[in-house]
Amino acid sequence: MAVRLFNTYSRALEEFRPLDPTGREVKMYTCGPTVYSHAHIGNFRAYLFEDLLQRHLEGRGFDVRRVMNITDVDDKTIRGSREAGVPLAEFTSQFKKAFFDDLDTLRIKRADSFPEATDPREIAKMIEMIGTLMERGLAYQAEDKSIYFRINKFPDYGKLAHFDLEELRSTGRVKSDEYDKEHIGDFALWKAWDEADGPVKWSSPWGAGRPGWHIECSAMATQLLGDQLDIHCGGVDNIFPHHEAEIAQTEGCTGKKFVRYWLHCAHLMVEGQKMAKSLGNFYTLRDVLAKGYSGREVRYALMRVHYRAPLNFTWEGMDEARVALARVDDWVRRLEEKGKEENAERPTSNVQRPMEEFEAALDDDLNISAALGVLFETIRETNRRLDISEMDSSEAKAWRDWWGRVDQVLAISQEEAGVPAEIAELAEARVQARLAKDWRKSDELRDVLAARGLAARGWEARDTKDGQKITRRGGA
């Protein structure tokens, strides 16, 4: 069965076929974080859906090349750095680091590259694209010296969002400071410097300023993946205007279809309400970990509902995730124990069929609930066979291997995927300090380990009679 995905552009399920003539290489772009604060669990829901998509496509033999951008210059980052009284790069670097730590905690595979908007190479590409749009009459400089995209000159504008341009026109002007745009929907490609930007500016043929958010993604995507992408993902909030603008800018420059499949993840609700700081239900990943949940529990809770269905995050749901994972752990342990026994041959059940069912569920627009249904039905049935001693050790091993393949996609097993290198190095240094009986240094390193988010990332350093052990918190 072929992989079928729901394309926001056509509003239909479509068979997935990458542009690559060999049919193997998949170019995937995913909008990344704006690093002005810690990402919240709604953001991570989208990143987890993208991770599941990548892992499933890889399981199906595709070779996925993924790019995720880091927005490290925009209104919010500039405001944050001014309020903190530190340079922009210093302000954003703490949140970049936190973001990567959070990816590790949630076992999200690293993209092949994470371009940053302020990278001079990317800024140059943005300026080049804006120049092309100016030459083609698709952009203009307004009285405020900023450059805007002329949406009236791009007939397809609004097609992704299924948005009527006339409707947009009739809504009138929303902000008085946008008086000099030709059309209310025209969006900024280059924002002319003003005092609020402080020292943040780059020179361009149109004067000093900084790029608009939308052109950042068009430039980084095409710079690293070429003019045409197979898959572009994001949250539903990104559809308009961000992704609509990305299409207009990129196709305005290249004249080629930018993206073949647009995939968007639905909202995350918290206890039935929209997540908002004012409602006190706004959670970062760190807030959830602070309540004692592990990264894999959060991963499971945010991943278990189909990406196009709204997900209601509740503490009850977190507890259900814990119970579900304990069930998986317990089952895997039983299989491993059984697998060690002397073999007394018994008729084996079919391991291949549930694998096909699991994959077929995900082929169907990533139907995770059906895939998890296959997993838990398999657990129920194999546990039953273990209970009545119907299973021999070779079958137990076969099911354990089956789980290994399934977990390549789900990444929820208790097993340690490997201690992060940075933590391993610090831990090793601490062992050396203790061997040298340098207790002060050992204590210092313990504090450094804690400060590097050791506990928050789900790892724990314990001093045991056999020496220091680095383990997953709550793990074996």
Ligand SMILES: [Zn+2]
């Ligand atoms: Zn984007």
